[in-house]
Amino acid sequence: MAALYEGYTLCGIVPSQNLTNSSIQGVEEERDSDHVIVTDAFRSVTLYKVSDQKPLGSWTVKQGNCLTCPAVYNTHTKEYVTVTDNKVIRIWKEDDVLLDKTFKATVLSDIWRVHCVAGGDPVVLFQRGAVRLLDSLLSAPQQTVEEVLAPDETIRWSTNIVAGTQQLVIFTTEMKGDNFLYLQKLKPNILHKYRLEQENSSLSPLSFSASYRDKLIHLLYLYPNGHVYQSVISVLGPGAEEGSQTLSLPRNLLLALSVDEDQLNAASALLLDEAHVAVVGVPHPSAGTSKDFLCIWNINFQTLQAGKEIAGKIFGQLWCYSNKLFIPHGKTLSVIPYGCTNSSLASALGKLKQYRNEESKPLVSVPSWNSILHEEKTQPSRAIETRKLRSTHKSQSSPSLTVEQVLELIKTAPVEEVQKGVEGLFSRTDIQDLNQSVGPLASTLVSRSLADTAFYSPITLAQLVHTHSLCHSVCPDLVQLALEKKDYFLCQLCLQFFPDIPEAVTCTCLKAFISMPDSEAEKVNLEPDSLSFMETLTSREHCQVGLRNGFNSTSSLEDHSDVTMTKADEENRKSTAPGESCPVGLQKAVLLNEILQTAYTDDLLLPHLKDLSSQHVFLFLQYLHFLYLKYNEDAFPQSHGYRSPSVSQIMDWVCLLLDAHFTVLVMTPEAKVLLLNFHSFIKSQVRLFSELGKVEGGLQALQHMKRKQDIGQYSIEIIELF
């Protein structure tokens, strides 16, 4: 989920002569997240403290000079760097009052931008595509700079990224309708060139945004037709041999925002995190054609998460630093805080009550000057108050701990105390209110248990799972932990209650269950309902098994006379006649039933299933066969009300297992009988269904005849008698 909070004005801006561009060139982060430097389009650079909405310093170049690059802050040297009139690099410190008296250096070629990110060195990008580190450039300002770009190729956008130790400059260019991406690595200098795929009617991207994550650069770009694409580029580059070749850059469509006939002209999309994109200047889907909106979209589920109308003209400019969006509009530069929390599919679909992180909650920033004036006074008193509250809480009995306190408790206290704390929490408050805190409670508990092998609190975890507010994506290590601790009851609960267990985890559980020694399985305590279901199922074993749903096990033996069998086979078959007894223990069967009932996707499950050993596959197949036979008995009470796997679930798993291990099973002599049984079974079922199909035709004809007879109150008909 994401939210946009109440925004506030950082500063006013002077509208430029031509109204299409804003008068702000750039907003760059300064020493910390609360300070930014704003460079206007003319002559001045201003340092702001964001939370105070007030300027801390301002520098202006002489009349006649012009700033051509947003000022950046070098965190190493605590200096500001900018460029005037394309060729003059200016460097100054906060103490310097007059810009004209500070360091200047003139270079031979026009500079496009100076970039500097926190932790990196300043980098200079020339308009013709060459890149230099500022230090090396300043050591010889008059050095000649090579031309990387073709004569009519111009840079559209650029940024600077620090990937581990590697510093990168990324910039895009346009030439005759084609768009290119350059990836310039520094130290050693390597340049990669990519060609962006052409968008319809040779549109050029309106805005770019890049972020670095997991050794990959994610490049996001927005076209005037509302399409937002993402391309992923490896930091390592395309591999050595391709060298200077221009590669085509694969892209995928993240969002297709609805744009009316007229295309976007001032819009921008910005990656906020791996799942969210902020878009400005695009119509809100439910608010007509007005484009004055700032929206946050979830790109995983393509859902609109938050939207805000922005007053005044939007220039399609947007910056983002530490949970604040900076957006110039009309005559002001506004700061709009936002919050994004990781969302799982379960929460996106509304299956899970979302809890909100502590981090995203507090942005109760200062909307007006008024409160800022009084803040100094109020803050300490508030702190005292909370401290007082805490102390009173502590003096009271332990059950009345707050969620935060319990979280603290979980991190350090022994099992019993944690258990008591959580129980207290549950007994005191309505479970509904606690839904939001179940997630953090569980994940802290799990991480503690993982870190500290001696610590494990099965009861508390079971209690948390029972709230139905947990899902696998909120607490991904829980199932693994339960398996490690051999807490099969918790495993069962997780399989029952989690809507989103990945196939890999399902398979791990399956492996663990099926390889569990029977002696161990007997000791396992499981959910009573599922146990009694299996008990009723197995207790029916002994009663006479007659004709089952069109399949008669004895008659089917004659069916495949074409399959030559030795006598030994025949005996073998008799000894392991199908459905005679449950091949696994009761507890194991119950756990396997849970596996059968989890949701999965065939394609994702299949590779994991291949990891099962053939012994296990054989056992599991035997069990499935047993279940299937039981289900097809005439007298089997399907409507007993217990949670139980459906016939189609069983059949799907049989198919999956056979798919995954068919060759192995064919080669295994023990499996032959089982496979033959399956074969004859399926054959009889197919026959049954084909018969049903025939009947269906007849019934439909009947229906048709009946409908035909429906005539009015008076009719004249021709009938013929033979």
Added chain:
Amino acid sequence: VGEFQSHSVHEKKNAPSAEVAPCACALNSAVTIPAILVQVIPGRDNAGIEALCWVGQRLFSAGLRGEITEYDLENLQPKCSVDAYGGPIWTISCNSMGTLLAVGCEDGTVKIFEILEDRIQFQRSFDRQKCRIISLSWHPSGKLLAAGVMDMIRIFDVETGHSIHRMHVERLVGASKSREVVVWNNLKSEQIKHRVSYGLIDGTSEGTVVQFQFLSRTVNQQDKDWVRTRTFKNHTHDVRALVHTEISVVSGGMDTQVVVRPLLDKVEKNTQESALRKIVFPHRSLVCCAKKLGLLLFQFSDHLELWRLGESEGQGRPGESLLVKRKPEKLIHLKRKGEDHIRCSALSPCGEWLAYSTVSSVRLYMLQIDNNNIRITKVSKLPKILNSAQQLCFSSDSTKLFATCSQSSVIVVSLSQSECKYVHTLNPQPGEHPVHLLHASDDGNWLVTANTGFEIHVYNLQKLKLHCTVPVYSSCPTALAINPTTRNLITAHADQQIFEFSLVQKEYTDWSRKLQKQGLHPLWLQRDTPITHVTFNPKNSAHILLHDVFMFCIVDKSLPLPEARSQLSNQMTLRSLPESERMRHSHAFKICKTFQYLLSLTLLDDQSLVVVERPLTDIQSQLPAPVRQKKFAT
């Protein structure tokens, strides 16, 4: 060859409803299956009958008017009525000796009447109860009488008239919605407490019939208890009447059906007897057709409707519906005079005369129909002898009207524009049985009657005297007609047999003998609705048209009779066969089941069939919704 093409008109709307719903029933003797409706005693307005009782061969009824009525079963009309002065009467019952008649009244009294030779006479009134008496049952000894009131059974001493015992039954017998309770006396039991019943059945407003039996819950134990043994869902609406016979439960419901449900422990399984019988329609024709003009006369209990058939144009392929060019048109809606319901009606073949009769009078009308001008004039001067008719019929040339009246005699009246003159009374010999079938042949030479004594008389109309009497067959005739070309009489009987009798030779024809020798197809004999109409194809004298409620059949005498193991209803099979093979497989009985709930079937002069259907769902949709009360008998 064996192909017969017919142009069919069928009509669903405004066909007469199946008379008035049965309100009460009582059986004179053991039911012989199949049961057919032989005669109807027409009712009157505002005289709902709630209970019936046979005393020997005499029939008594009681109803909402508070009167006890005895019927003249020869002339089928009320003989005498006595007011019980107790408000509406809900039940009537006579003792085993047939000397006393008890009635249960709305005001809570049980009144005893003495049955005399020619009338009944009030004897005494028992102690008055707080609410209406809804059922009565005599003890075989005749000394005690059990009466069912709301929620309890009271037992009266007949001598003193006092209540000597009472028994609360709560939801069993006296529940307010149970309309009818039949109590079967226990002949053996000496115990006072349980003398009331042995088998007991009970009908509810939802159409279910519940049987209770007084049985011990476990075998060989003395403590007997009432056990609900059977529940039948016989009707869709109120159950109005119930009879428990030796082998079956007979119920009559608001939904106009009489259901005979054999008790399977009393009959042999899978026989004619064990089949469930539903008597849906009156087994007599309520529709009359003027063949020449295409007019249909519908008889309702309180009015007559005259309709003109619609027309279509062009030809069509078999199975198709033709476009109706001219819609059917209602020409006349004739309300009857007086309180008595219409008993019978007739329309002359030329469409110029219309007659109907009630218990008290006969009315004759002259019709003039030319396109849109319709004039109807009542014929004012009718012969005095024509005061009431059980059956009415016009001759084929519309010059004569035949009416049956008492003593199975037939009055012949000649009709002309100017006057209406009595001609003759055909009176075979003083008979006792009323005539229920009357037919005048199309050639105008013959008149045939059948009476409830199963006698069939044929009269020669030229000579105005009895021509012959057909040998009496053991089953009641349900339909008859004379083929004008061959002068053979076809009769259909309640046991589904068909006979052909030659009027010239005065003996059964060869075809009839062949039919009897070979026997009718078993499936034909198993049908449970009687043939109600016989007619002929004037173009092909070998064709006989028959119909019952669920099918009509063309019997082609030129074709071989069906073998017992061959398919009887073989039209579908024949359709699928190539033409060359059809001949080999076809047989004399050509059955068409396209039309269901047939009220009437007539072959018009232009070889069109007029079929009148009366779907049951139509009748049911016109009935008031049943009162659903869950808590009863749970």
